[in-house]
Amino acid sequence: MSQKIRTAPKQDAQSVGTVAVVDASAQVSMDPFFHILKLIPYSFLRPPRLRLKLPSFSLPSAMTVFSLILLTYFMVVSGFIYDVIVEPPGIGSTQDPATGAVRPVVFLPGRVNGQYIIEGLSSGFMFVLGGIGIVLLDLALDKNRARSIKVSYSMAGISSIFIAYVMTTLFIRIKIPGYLR
């Protein structure tokens, strides 16, 4: 009797497995591979009871995609591809003619389309900061928040835009000596 009870769940497991394989369609007996498989090896092998699920693919939310895009934008605009191909040094150096000491040079002088790695990254950061500042301003004007948060967002936004613009103008003035003259 206990034998029978033990084999019954095995049969059930097998039949559940086969039904899952065949996929709710009525043609259980038409498939030759199914019959072959039923014979060998699953007549003497017992498939284990697993609780696997196919990974479900759900699209990420819009704001997740936006933050990924912001990261990519930062890389492109800092001249990352330029860094990979031309391989400039992280920071340049020049020798002081009077004392002979080696001084670092942050901005590559002489031409518009050239950079060192660090100046690219810092400028890219300033651009992204300016963009985030405008986003913070928009968030500050959203009505469904506490007033203190709105105020802090707007202050952060305004200061971000201000700093980003001032720094960027400063950078470009250092890089191109004749700027706006």
Next chain:
Amino acid sequence: MATVTNTPVSDLLKSFKLKTKQQELLIRVSILCLVYILAFIIRLFSVLRYESMIHEFDPYFNYRTTLYLTQNGFYDFWNWFDYESWYPLGRIIGGTLYPGLMVTAVLIYRILHFLRFAVHIREVCVLTAPFFASNTTLVAYFFGKEIWDTGAGLVAAILIAICPGYISRSVAGSYDNEGVAIFALLFTFYLFVKAVNTGSLAWSLASAFGYFYMVSAWGGYVFIINLIPLYVLVLLITGRYSMRLYIAYNCMYVLGMLLAMQIRFVGFQHVQSGEHMAAMGVFFLMQVFYFLDWVKHMLSDTKLFQAFLRITVTCAVAVGTIALGLGMLSGYISPWTGRFYSLLDPTYAKDHIPIIASVSEHQPTAWSSFMFDYHILLFLFPAGLYFCFKRLSDATIFIVMYGLTSMYFAGVMVRLILVATPAVCLISAIAVSATVKNLTVLLRSKNKGVLTGSTKGSSSSKASSKALLDQSQPFQKNGAIALLFGAFYLLSKYATHCTWVTSEAYSSPSIVLAARGAHGNRVIFDDYREAYFWLRQNTPADAKVMSWWDYGYQITAMGNRTVIVDNNTWNNTHIATVGRAMSSYEDEAIEIMRSLDVDYVLVVFGGVTGYSSDDINKFLWMVRIGGGVFPVIKEPDYLVNGEYRVDKGAAPKMLNCLMYKLCYYRFGEMLTEYGKPPGYDRARGVEIGNKDIKLEHLEEAFTTSNWIVRIYKVKPPNNRW
């Protein structure tokens, strides 16, 4: 009640008072007219400073072909075989150019002549690019209106009118494909987005014709035929499949493909080339989607449909992959060409194709190039992306994709900043418009009582929220006014920057050089045209000129002489032969020159003026390209410890090669700068190594007044004893 005196004057004035809608229309139309005129006149700096002439190198070829078209008509132009370039190979011009630009210019020329304005074709060519830039601003307005609203459209028109990224290739005199192509690109995209939004067959067909114009204008049409399928794919993935999308894409793809095959240069690439296969794949995928939709409509059993869906998608993907694989293996579908492959893998050109890597426009972009060409748009771009993501629709998804893909390509190659400019301007316009709208809403919000404040329920008690709101209203209004002034300040700085950049950096004709003299006066070097005119006047009509490929188009157009290689660079071996001749000793070089029937050699030399884009600075590229085909030329032979030098410590092969001799012939006696020895090269900043140069097989024919262009005549072989 007070009585109002009705004078006839006030009655007259009242009859002129417009309704608000009409006022708005008047403001919009006047803004667009002003922007149209602004876009035209900001590009006229070089015409006002120098004269109305064609700039750079490539536009001279376009000008020559336009001249041929006006003189000989369309069928002769379409079937033209040019024996005056690439001697002795010749070039099939009819089948190797994009005719859109020339046909457009000739059309404008004929219209003007019909209206009895007897202009020269050169004036039409010079002013074609600014005219199309103005048209682009109009298209940007309509596009912005389609994506967001009329405010964004107006801001987009203003931004793109003066954006330096666009001005750099569409200034007056820059008669190049891009001037017309950017208009065609934006126009095609606008028509396609309009078709997807409305689902109308008329707009889809219009977008197909817009695509045809783009294919006829520029090789960059590959961007359209890859971006639009990518966009369709993204829409399908995000579940936005609709009948409108089906109609729009099908019409545009099929009709656009058939029309594109009318251009001989493109030919059957739409079915044969790997770069166009994405469009075909998405076309078939759309048919599968439509089929599945129809089956779903017919079936009532969802489970059955799920099974059917899975089987069909698997089969479709499998069949597609097999077909693609068969096509590529059998060679019917050609792989991606080097030019476009180097966009996906930027390191490819550096290692394998030195000709592509040598062009300065093909270098990757540094941050300062971005800042130079975009200024504050770089801040507004991420903010605009945020607004687009907040309000996703079919149209905003398109502009986001266009912006992202074009920004990536702009990062890979400096020249492609031009393609990214319309997207950046549109997205920035969205940011500006949304921010200004938010601020003005804040300004206009009246004290609608405290009802609005209390219903939000953001603070602890209603009483305190009422009080806070009352106190914050004037503060908010002042804050909004201050921020609006800040925005106005930033935009005015943008305008100042754009005008300065256009005036200083992008308005130089390149064929005429300008410099500041010792007393701050402007000195003009017109050596190039002097040399080409000398060639035209003083050499026999069938003389062949050998020079580096940069100057080929200008020599053929202005000097009217046959050249060996020119800017088309279609034959790498021929260019490598010229490179080999330039980098060999004189005895070996004369063999090559005699085999090519060369009569004159032209070199460009900047040692006297300090001009840095001369042939000595380009010499290493000649060595690399020559060495790529003829292994006898080795680059390390010309370098000393990996360094490129021309002074006493230079490599002996460098000091005696043909290019060195031709550039520095008789230069050793020349005093170029006060306090420096004779033979001081101002461009390299050193005194040259080999001052005593004797030429055996060439003799000097002409040197321009500032020694920039030097022409040598190949002596005929000695008589036998």
